[in-house]
Amino acid sequence: MVTDTTWRPREVTPQGAGAEASPAGLLDLLGRLDLAELLTAEKALVFRGFGVTPGTHGSVVDALLPRRLAYVHGNSPRTKVGDNVYTSTEYPAEFVISMHNELSYASSWPTRLLFYCEQAPHTGGATPVVDGALWLRSLDAEVREAFTAGVRYVQNLHDGYGFGKSWQDTFETDDRSAVDAHLAGTGAEWTWTRDGTLRITHLRPATVRHPVTGAEVWFNQADQFHFAGLGEHGAQVREVLPEEELPQSVTFADGRAVPAEYIAHIQETGLKLAVDVDWAAGDLLLIDNVLVAHGRRPFTGRRRVLVAMSG
Structure with missing residues (x-):
């Protein structure tokens, strides 16, 4: 297994960049950078010390992600708090969120993610990031080979009552025809059941x-769709629901079950x-959503991190 890496996100500070330590200083700096070239080269950028507040966050997001995407077909629980700005995944503080690239199970995904720390937790709560090429090289050859043909995802999105997210929350609409239009051409297969559940296979x-x-x-x-990757919660849901009715599940491309030990190895x-990005209020983290995967460490105290995405 390959385990050595010296990669870390590039940290940008007022002192290091020769910029004013203020949101205006950050905006001026961004106007002088070739952000696309820098992000591709560095894979992830951390902006610290610019004093970005909730009141100035909007202008900074507009500068970094001018064409933001809605979190349509997203499977994690979030709250929309602004113009395509969301809370980071609302998952109990005591649990780890494993490494993943946003919407990698879908037919299209954001190319950039921007995280903003409005309130840092009392302890923990770092956002770990990992070089996706290193992750791939570091997996056992047996696991890499098993996934050569791809991953088959299954989602059962209820009509408002049940485990997991509803199809209305997932697609940010209550119009079935809008969901059909979104899924058309994505390569997915989907059906609407009698009880209003939307079943998607991709x-x-x-x-x-x-x-x-x-x-x-x-x-x-694959690991986040597999019951073995969800710890006790996954085991509890599996006890009350047959596998074909789970909110989400995964198999190999040919329909064979993915061994639980493969899931553990991947996670x-x-x-x-992963390299932990620890938070202080006002920090921002911009990542290339293909080159870098992200997660979340457990924490105590109130933690409020917002996220926006762009194509």
Whole structure:
């Protein structure tokens, strides 16, 4: 297994960048940077010390992500708090969120993610990030080979009552025809059941290549769709629901079950290789969503981190 890495996100501070330590200073700096080239080269950027507040956050987000995307077909629980700005995944503080690339199970995904720390937790709560090419190289050859043909995802999105997210929350609409239009042409197969549940099956690759660098990266959420990757919560849901009715599940491309030990290996490898980005209020983290996967460490106290996405 490959475990050595010296990669870390590039930290940008007022002192290091020769900029004023203020939101205005950050905006001026961004106007002088070739952000696309810098982000591709560095994979992730952390902006610290610019004093970005909730009141100035909007202008900074507009500068960094001028064409933001809605979180349509997203599977994690969030609250929309602004113009395509959301809370980060609302998952109990005591749990780890494993490494993943946003919407890697879908037919399209954001190219950039921007995180903003409005309130840092009392302890913990870092956002770990991992180089996706390193993650891929570090997986056992047996696991990589097993996923060569891709990943088959299944989602059961209820009509308002049940486990997991509803289809209305997932697609930010209560119009079935709008959901049909969104899914058309994505390669997914879907059906509406009698009780209003939307069942989606989607075959997606396990790896992709970055459109600029050509780097091949581990790029799927097999572990987060698999009950074994959800710990006690996954086991509890599986006890009360048959597998075909789980909110989400995953198999190999040919329909064979993915062994639980493969899931554990994938999650443990990603988290072991990850670099933690610790938060202070006002910090921002911009990542290339293909080159870098992210997660969340457990925390205590109130933690409020917002996220926005762009194509």
